[in-house]
Amino acid sequence: MTEGSAITDELRSMIGMATEPVIMEVERGAIRRYADAIGDPNPLFSDVEYARNSRYGEVICPPGFFGWPLKRGGMMELLGTIGGALFRAGVPRILDGGVDYEFFLPIRAGDILTSHGKFADFREREGRTGKMLFITMETTYLNQNGDLVAKARSTLIAL
Amino acid sequence: MAKKQLYYEDVEVGTEVTPLAKVATTQMLVKWAGGSGDFNPLHFEDSFAASQGVDSPIVHGALKRAWLGHLMTDWIGDGGFLKKLACQYRGMDYPRKMKTITDPQEGETWWCRGTVTKKYVEDDQHIVECDIWVENAKGEKTTPGSATVVLPFKKAKS
Incomplete structure (x- = not known):
């Protein structure tokens, strides 16, 4: 946690970077x-x-x-931005590691959701094949009443 | 399709979540790409898959996650609510190819399974936690995870 490589410093400075809100119609x-x-x-x-x-x-x-367009759009853009740092870290390949959802309210057809995504955290680990970075992206979804309907924490593995 | 409703009293620690069989096919992956909006060619193009170090297109992790969602929403019925769903994409799975327009070739069947690990009442909600997973034909848990659900409660009868 304390090794202050240039890579981790650069990535650390990016924690909290957020996507533009994405509006999704649920059809x-x-x-x-x-x-x-x-x-x-x-x-x-x-x-x-x-x-x-x-x-x-x-x-x-x-x-x-969560309807269209998918959060992927905004998230891929954000990932593109931090992708440079990952590339310089020598871990240009990104795999989908999994997801952790929390649901608060049902989402009905006709709802209009707004999602906010951000680069929440990362940790570095030595894997069998070298350095791996576990990137956590967080997305929250609000409905048209401003109520929180869901949260997602996705893990991306960069290697 | 009136399903029998599952109640909090019906489950104990160790109760099995009703298993759900799934067959991943190349056709299902195409439908998933369209339905989910994940157009990564890793899941439909041989040469691109090879360039990414896998033998052939692999099943989307998110599709297996969606199967686990299906497992849980079927089990808890219309009266239950899925509060949490988490899983990790640990192992790769390869879809069956199609034999006809509608039918896959012979091959692997996946099972979505789960067991109850905890039940408790919190803030008047009757909560059940489960370990869940997708296992391949070899019995390997390629997609382990967990789920938390709220179940309806049969009113006290006295």
């Missing part, structure tokens, strides 16, 4: 296509009549779907 059709891609026939995601009679009153998103 029924997009939800249906997403659920269909997973192979999930749950009528809460696709059957308007069924969903209307459920406690949600409307089609909802499967966990992890």
